[in-house]
Amino acid sequence: MYTNFAYIYDTLMYDIDYSKWADYIEEIFAINNVSPKLLLDLGCGTGNLTLEMAKRGHESIGIDISPDMLSCAKSKALEQGLDILYLNQDMTDFELYGTVDAIVCLMDSVNYVTNPRDLKKMFKLVHNYLNPGGIFIFDINSPFKLEHVLGNNVFYDISEDASYIWKNYYNSRKKLCEFDLTFFVKEEEYYKKYDEIHYERAYSKQELKNIIKDSGLYLSGIYDELKLSKPHSKSKRIFFVCKKQA
Numbered sequence: 001m002y003t004n005f006a007y008i009y010d011t012l013m014y015d016i017d018y019s020k021w022a023d024y025i026e027e028i029f030a031i032n033n034v035s036p037k038l039l040l041d042l043g044c045g046t047g048n049l050t051l052e053m054a055k056r057g058h059e060s061i062g063i064d065i066s067p068d069m070l071s072c073a074k075s076k077a078l079e080q081g082l083d084i085l086y087l088n089q090d091m092t093d094f095e096l097y098g099t100v101d102a103i104v105c106l107m108d109s110v111n112y113v114t115n116p117r118d119l120k121k122m123f124k125l126v127h128n129y130l131n132p133g134g135i136f137i138f139d140i141n142s143p144f145k146l147e148h149v150l151g152n153n154v155f156y157d158i159s160e161d162a163s164y165i166w167k168n169y170y171n172s173r174k175k176l177c178e179f180d181l182t183f184f185v186k187e188e189e190y191y192k193k194y195d196e197i198h199y200e201r202a203y204s205k206q207e208l209k210n211i212i213k214d215s216g217l218y219l220s221g222i223y224d225e226l227k228l229s230k231p232h233s234k235s236k237r238i239f240f241v242c243k244k245q246a
Contacts, residue, residue: 016107022052024226025104025137028241031228032220034135036101042091042122043109047073047084054082058102062086063094092118092125099131105138108237111146111200114176116207123215126242133246136217137239139225143202145236146170146177161186175202205231208240217242 029036037059041050044062046069054060054077062084064070070086077084089095091105092113103126113119126136141150151170157163164183171178179198184191205222212219224230225237 016048018048018052020226021049021106022056025049025053026056027228028137028221028239029102029135032135032241032243034102034133036135038100038102040096040100040103040129042094042103042105042126043107043112044073044086045069045107047076047086049104049106050084051076051080051082053104054084055080060084061096061100063089063091065090092122094122094125094129096129099129099134101131101134103130103134103136105136108139108141108200110138110203110208111141112198114199114201116201116203116211119203120211120214123211123217127216127244130217130244132244134244135220136242136244138242139237139239140203140208141200142231142235142238143175143204144234146175146200146202147172149236150179151177163191176200177202205238212240212242217244 039053039058039060041053041060041062044050044064047062050060050062050073062070062073064073064086065088067088070088073084074086087094091109110119113122130136147170150168153168155166162183162185164181167180169178169180170176177200179200181196181198183194185194209219219240220243221241222231223239223241224232224235225239231238
């Protein structure tokens with residue numbers, strides 16, 4: 001997962017405004033009265049959000065399971081003269097040398113943890129590595145989005161340098177959405193074909209509330225996508241804000 005795909009990830013995610021996401025994260029920091037100096041980005045991918053946060057003065061660490069994603073992230077950091085520590089680790093079993101002030105896990109990375117036991121382990125590690133009063137922000141693709149928008153549907157995008165066909169299958173019993181990706185990348189005058197299969201699990205708000213509580217964190221707020229209003233029954237992306245007792 002995320003091997004060859006890593007090198008065209010940014011091309012295919014052209015519609016994501018990372019600056020807007022960083023603005024939103026900063027807004028959540030402000031309403032929670034926190035000013036984190038050291039920030040950890042779990043499932044950082046190619047580092048776009050990590051870069052945005054570093055440019056805003058947060059000393060940043062990025063963790064991702066994909067060496068290819070991290071290679072892209074490190075190259076971008078070096079090009080921009082930013083000193084970001086990237087660690088090749090599984091975010092459900094990560095280890096740091098010390099604690100941090102804030103942790104984010106965005107772009108539905110939580111959905112990629114398909115075993116609830118692994119997710120519980122990750123949240124306990126988040127609690128362990130957060131400073132007292134620290135904040136943890138994550139988002140999910142909602143169950144509604146995985147089942148009714150992405151599930152059992154086909155998407156495609158065609159451009160000169162890279163194109164893809166994205167076929168999805170939702171298993172309601174297992175709460176799993178399978179993403180069957182075929183993409184074509186231009187290499188000189190030819191196109192090379194790649195195939196990858198990804199999985200995301202649908203987590204209900206109550207499931208996540210229970211996991212948050214069991215981890216020792218407490219829930220500060222649940223919000224609709226990039227808003228400060230409550231999510232509704234057809235919200236596609238939901239943000240959770242958790243804190244560690246001071």
